[in-house]
Amino acid sequence: MPAIRTSGLTKQFKKRTAVDSLDLSIEQGELFALLGLNGAGKTTTIRMLCCVLPPTSGDATLLGNSxxxxxTAVKQKINVSPQETAVAPNLSVQENLELIARIYGIDKSEARTKANETMRAFGLFDRSKDKAKILSGGMQRRLSIAMGLITEPEIIFLDEPTLGLDVVSRRELWKIMSGLKGKITMVLTTHYLEEAEALSDRIGIMHEGRLRALGTAEQLKQETGRTSFEDAFLALTEPEALL
Known part of the structure; x- marks a missing residue:
């Protein structure tokens, strides 16, 4: 059973079609990158998959749930690490993690245990008592992703997880994300094309609400006859750019 399957998924806003008959299947344990220019339909697609925005027509199932x-069943199996760092600045690292666990119904003792396990896994244990607001940008993003994973979702949506980070912090997060491959289904949206190429099992490229291309980075380069993934992306989203 795929982790995510969409069938004719469509969203219209008055006369504008933001997502147009999207048919897509994402396997369990896959790190799938959903790319596209601004306005391509990526965010609208993710919002529908997270049950935040109802589709105009079509449907999607996440681990078999529509x-x-x-x-409700879908929301119990997913979590989101948003583009905006979702941490409470005046709470400590440990308090942020325990808060999320308690919100999801985990009792106090287990929440503390899970927080300790998560901090160790994400290299945050030595900063457990520090308030989130004094952490570096990279550490805050790391904490934000850890908060998305403490509830052990089967699918997590990572929206621009390394946006604005320096190269060292980005590479540290890459290692964490790579270590999760095969254990959890990850849907990544990013404008860093090299990030998608380095991390993803497969890549879907959206353009004007439709899925323009689907495959590995290498397959997309071969499909477009380009030697770099950036050129392949441009060829699929702005054909006139390379004429």
């Missing part, structure tokens, strides 16, 4: 008829 976003239309079973949204």
């Amino acid at each position: 976003i239309i008829t079973q949204p």
